[in-house]
Structure formats: structure tokens, C-alpha cells
Amino acid sequence: MMGDRRNMSLDFGRCKYAVLYPTDSGDMNDPRFLVYGVASVAGAYVLVKALSGPKLDFIPALGSSSAFLSYREVVRYLFGAKELIQEGYVKYPNTFFRVPGVDRWNVMAPGLALMEEIANAPENELSFYESINEFLQTGYTAGWGIEKDPYHASVVRTSMTRNLGTLFPEVRDEIVAAFDDLLPVQGKEWLTVPAFDTMMQIVCRTSNRLFVGLPLCREPDFIKLNVEYAMDVIMAGQFINMLPAFLRPTFGPFLSPRKRILRRASKHLTPVVAERFRKEAELGDKYTDRPNDLITWLMDAAEGEERTIPALVQRVLFVNFAAIRTSTDTFTHMLYDIAAYPDHVEPLREEIQSVVQKEGWTRASLNRMYKIDSFLSESQRFHGIGTLSLGRKVVKKGGYTFANGVTLPYGTYIHSPMWSVHHDPEIYPDPDVFDGFRFSKLMEKEEVGSAKFQTITTSLGYLPFGHGRHACPGRFFAAVELKAMFAHLVVNYDVKFVNNGQRPKNMYMASACLPDSSAKIMIRKRQD
Ligand code: HEM
Numbered sequence: 279m280m281g282d283r284r285n286m287s288l289d290f291g292r293c294k295y296a297v298l299y300p301t302d303s304g305d306m307n308d309p310r311f312l313v314y315g316v317a318s319v320a321g322a323y324v325l326v327k328a329l330s331g332p333k334l335d336f337i338p339a340l341g342s343s344s345a346f347l348s349y350r351e352v353v354r355y356l357f358g359a360k361e362l363i364q365e366g367y368v369k370y371p372n373t374f375f376r377v378p379g380v381d382r383w384n385v386m387a388p389g390l391a392l393m394e395e396i397a398n399a400p401e402n403e404l405s406f407y408e409s410i411n412e413f414l415q416t417g418y419t420a421g422w423g424i425e426k427d428p429y430h431a432s433v434v435r436t437s438m439t440r441n442l443g444t445l446f447p448e449v450r451d452e453i454v455a456a457f458d459d460l461l462p463v464q465g466k467e468w469l470t471v472p473a474f475d476t477m478m479q480i481v482c483r484t485s486n487r488l489f490v491g492l493p494l495c496r497e498p499d500f501i502k503l504n505v506e507y508a509m510d511v512i513m514a515g516q517f518i519n520m521l522p523a524f525l526r527p528t529f530g531p532f533l534s535p536r537k538r539i540l541r542r543a544s545k546h547l548t549p550v551v552a553e554r555f556r557k558e559a560e561l562g563d564k565y566t567d568r569p570n571d572l573i574t575w576l577m578d579a580a581e582g583e584e585r586t587i588p589a590l591v592q593r594v595l596f597v598n599f600a601a602i603r604t605s606t607d608t609f610t611h612m613l614y615d616i617a618a619y620p621d622h623v624e625p626l627r628e629e630i631q632s633v634v635q636k637e638g639w640t641r642a643s644l645n646r647m648y649k650i651d652s653f654l655s656e657s658q659r660f661h662g663i664g665t666l667s668l669g670r671k672v673v674k675k676g677g678y679t680f681a682n683g684v685t686l687p688y689g690t691y692i693h694s695p696m697w698s699v700h701h702d703p704e705i706y707p708d709p710d711v712f713d714g715f716r717f718s719k720l721m722e723k724e725e726v727g728s729a730k731f732q733t734i735t736t737s738l739g740y741l742p743f744g745h746g747r748h749a750c751p752g753r754f755f756a757a758v759e760l761k762a763m764f765a766h767l768v769v770n771y772d773v774k775f776v777n778n779g780q781r782p783k784n785m786y787m788a789s790a791c792l793p794d795s796s797a798k799i800m801i802r803k804r805q806d
Pocket residue numbers: 406428430431434597600601602604605608663667668669741742743744745746747748749750751752753755756
């Protein structure tokens with residue numbers, strides 16, 4: 279459990295990204311020492327890295343353009359990226375600007391034209407993989423095989439998405455069972471539970487029903503290790519990134535949770551994968567009752583060294599990582615939003631009940647719950663799981679020249695200011711008002727159920743899943759899972775904040791927007 283935020287615990291073991299709140303004490307435990315320490319290290323880093331990084335003096339900088347003097351903006355970026363980037367978005371609506379991260383300049387590309395170019399640029403010119411692999415230090419945190427051959431992305435895009443209709447009854451079954459197990463509400467009693475941790479368990483179980491099936495998806499240690507891995511990879515990546523490149527091969531493996539988690543995961547997964555290889559060898563084409571799950575889809579697509587037991591175990595872990603944290607953050611935001619905006623509950627219940635009465639719980643019926651879809655889209659628009667999207671690194675030798683004539687040098691990191699786009703009044707009227715039915719109203723205007731306004735449809739104005747070449751391939755599954763969970767929650771439970779309080783504040787940490795992971799929520803069986 280994450281401690282009180284005022285106690286300054288960074289809780290790195292569980293990587294909960296606690297925020298720094300100075301207290302009034304004057305001793306060495308005073309958190310201000312840590313804040314100043316972080317600021318000094320950050321400043322030194324910017325100085326060293328910016329001097330050795332690509333020359334970007336021609337791009338306007340927020341704050342000082344001097345690497346050293348920009349440390350104030352580094353701290354602002356670390357703890358208030360949203361406001362900092364919004365400043366740039368207003369000042370430079372259609373041209374590049376840069377903000378200092380801890381160890382590099384990040385170039386922001388606002389405006390539809392620039393974002394469109396980024397979303398569609400070839401991988402060998404503006405690289406998604408180089409950007410994400412450096413951020414996560416994938417080689418150390420998930421293995422070099424994943425970095426070299428990210429074939430799981432096409433497995434998720436194709437086999438997983440194709441099977442969502444067939445496997446929906448299983449997903450739904452797991453949702454019902456997980457809610458029953460983790461939220462043992464009785465009669466009229468309110469139950470108080472830690473919101474984030476509980477939702478993470480439910481997401482992890484539901485996702486793994488599709489990934490590895492029963493009984494493993496309910497095995498407590500398997501759930502626990504996947505949750506831990508999902509939390510630890512990003513933090514380990516950040517620590518490894520702080521090391522100079524020459525120290526990474528020595529210290530990277532120690533800082534990474536990979537081997538420890540892989541050992542634990544192997545205990546559960548190795549016998550399962552080994553049995554499938556055995557049957558495949560024994561029965562060949564007659565092995566027709568292969569389980570329809572992620573393990574099988576990966577086995578079908580993997581080649582060479584990737585088609586071995588340890589590599590497949592690692593791959594299942596990595597897909598879990600990609601799925602769990604993103605979906606849990608999103609679902610926790612939705613949970614807080616429904617408690618914060620209870621006027622949405624009745625219209626949502628009416629929609630769910632009318633669809634389910636006619637068609638039951640199927641993927642097709644879920645597709646007709648437009649208000650549920652809209653609520654998910656609005657929650658992602660309003661909060662999102664980050665302030666930035668479309669992260670890319672310029673990998674074209676000689677730099678990448680945009681249609682506006684600006685050439686960004688090799689090695690430049692680019693992003694689009696997602697939060698600012700999602701709160702731009704030119705794109706979304708009254709952007710600071712949460713309207714869970716914003717998107718379903720647009721659908722009604724155009725054509726009921728219009729795909730244009732559904733959560734799985736990415737666009738330059740709607741970026742939670744990215745856009746273009748690398749748009750999240752897991753979004754079709756994520757949307758099914760999150761909508762099915764949310765519909766189940768709304769139709770069966772009442773929720774409210776403890777002491778009828780306010781929505782817990784989001785935590786902005788560098789480019790991440792995290793729902794408060796320490797807050798509790800009260801829940802009871804729906805009372806009519
Ligand atoms: C609400 C939940 C999710 C969110 C918000 C999300 C968001 C994203 C984003 C922003 C990207 C990068 C897109 C870009 O830069 O253009 C991405 C990529 C990716 N996501 Fe998701 N994701 C979610 C759920 C999932 C799930 C459930 C899976 C797997 C089952 C998944 C698998 C992936 C993979 C494999 C990539 C890399 C794509 C590639 O290699 O081209 N994601 N996701």
C-alpha cells in the first residue's frame with residue numbers, strides 16, 4: 279500500500295511515483311533536501327546532455343534556452359508538465375518549441391500539419407521504437423529479443439483483435455468473477471477499498487483470461503508478479519536512463535526487475551508452454567484442440583530464437599506490461615469520474631439495460647452502448663494517461679525535414695502535446711467541462727454509432743492511443759475490456775468517494791498523468 283504522500287516515501291520498491299510535498303522540518307530528512315537534490319542533479323544532467331545532444335538553438339525554448347539555466351523548467355516539467363506545455367501551446371500554436379526533460383530537450387510539435395507528418399512518417403526516419411525502447415530501456419527491462427523483434431504488436435493487432443467476439447463470453451465471465459471476488463459487497467453495506475490496487479487486480483485477471491486462460495489468470499502469484507512488473511518496468515527504465523551509456527551494461531541488469539520476474543513467471547508458464555510444444559511435436563496437424571489464447575497466437579507468429587519457451591514467457595510478460603498499467607490507469611480515471619459526476623449514472627444504466635434486455639452481453643451488444651463508449655472517450659480526453667503522445671526520435675541521418683522546411687537534427691526527441699490538443703476550445707467546445715456524453719451526442723448528430731467518434735478511432739484531435747503507423751494495436755481489446763468492466767460496474771454497483779469527498783487529484787509526473795493510486799473508494803450493491 280502506498281504511504282501517506284506527506285511522508286515523502288518515494289516507495290521505489292513498488293514504484294508508485296509518490297509526489298514530493300515539502301514539510302516544515304529542518305533536518306536532513308526534510309524533503310526539501312530531496313527536492314533540491316533532484317533539481318541539482320536534473321540541472322547538471324541537462325547541462326551535460328544538452329551540450330552533447332543535437333543542436334536545437336534555432337527552436338524556441340520554454341524558460342531559458344541555456345541548458346544550465348533551464349533547470350527551473352526541468353523541475354516544472356517533472357512536476358507540472360501539463361501547465362508548462364500548455365504555455366508553449368498557446369505561445370507557439372503551429373511551430374516547434376522545446377522543453378527541457380531531465381536529460382534532454384523534448385521538442386513539441388503542435389498543430390495538425392506537424393502531427394500528421396509525425397504520425398505517418400516512416401519508422402526509419404522518425405522512429406517510434408527507438409524512442410520507446412530508450413524510454414523503457416527495453417533491452418534491459420524486457421530483453422533484447424523484444425527490442426529486436428516486436429512481432430507481438432502484429433499478434434495483438436491481428437489474432438487478438440480477430441478473436442475478441444468469440445472470446446467475449448470468457449472476458450465477461452472473468453469480469454463478473456473478479457468483481458465478485460474483489461468487491462465482496464453485502465446487502466446495503468458500503469465497502470471501502472483501495473481504488474487503484476483493486477482495479478489493477480481486476481484488469482490483470484480479465485486481461486489474462488484472454489492471454490493465458492483459466493486457471494492461471496486467477497493464480498494469485500501470477501497476478502501479483504504481472505502487477506509488479508507493470509509497475510516496475512517504467513521506473514527501472516528511468517533509473518537506467520540516468521546512467522551514462524558505458525555503465526549500463528554493468529548496472530542495467532541489476533536495476534532491472536526482468537530476471538527476477540522472469541524466474542517467477544517461468545514457474546507458472548513454462549509447464550504450460552512446454553506442454554503445447556510437446557503436443558505439437560506429437561500430434562502435428564492433428565493437434566486441433568489448441569487453446570485459443572495469446573500463448574498460441576504468439577507460438578504461431580514467433581520465429582527462430584523467439585520460438586523458445588523462455589522467449590515466449592518473456593513475450594507474455596511484455597504484453598501484460600503493455601496492457602495492464604495503461605488499462606488500469608484509464609479505468610481508475612473512469613471510476614473516479616463516475617463518482618465525481620453521478621448525474622451520468624441513470625442515462626448509462628438505461629442504455630445498458632435496454633441493450634442487454636434485447637441482446638444479452640455480447641461484443642456486438644457492447645458495440646451498441648454508445649454512452650458507455652462516449653464516457654470512456656471523454657475520460658481519456660479529460661485526463662488521459664499522459665500529457666504527450668506520438669513520441670518519436672529522429673533517426674534519419676542528416677535530420678528529418680518537415681514540410682514547413684524545418685530540419686530537426688538526428689537524435690532529436692519529438693512529441694505532440696496531447697493534453698493541450700484535448701483541451702483546445704477550437705477542437706472541443708467547453709474543453710474544461712467533463713461531459714461523459716460529449717462523443718455520443720456527436721454520434722447522434724452525425725449518425726448513431728458513427729465510428730468517427732468511437733474510442734477506437736484515433737485522429738489528430740483524439741490521441742490517447744496515438745495515431746497513424748504505431749497507433750496502439752491493443753486498443754480494440756482495451757476498449758472491449760474497459761467498456762465491459764465499466765458497464766458491469768455501473769449497472770450493478772453504486773460508488774462514492776470516502777466522506778463524500780472530491781475526486782482525488784491526478785498526479786502529474788513528467789509526461790505521465792496518474793490517477794491517485796492511494797485513494798479509497800466506497801462501493802455497494804446497487805440500491806433501487
Ligand atoms: C487504455 C489502454 C491503453 C492505452 C491508453 C494505450 C496507449 C498506447 C499508446 C499511446 C501507444 C503508442 C502509440 C503511438 O505513439 O502512436 C501504444 C502502443 C502499443 N500498445 Fe497500447 N494502450 C492501451 C492498451 C493496450 C493493450 C491492452 C495492449 C495489448 C493487449 C497494448 C499494446 C500495445 C503495443 C504492443 C504497442 C506498440 C505498438 C507498435 O509496436 O507499433 N496496449 N499504446
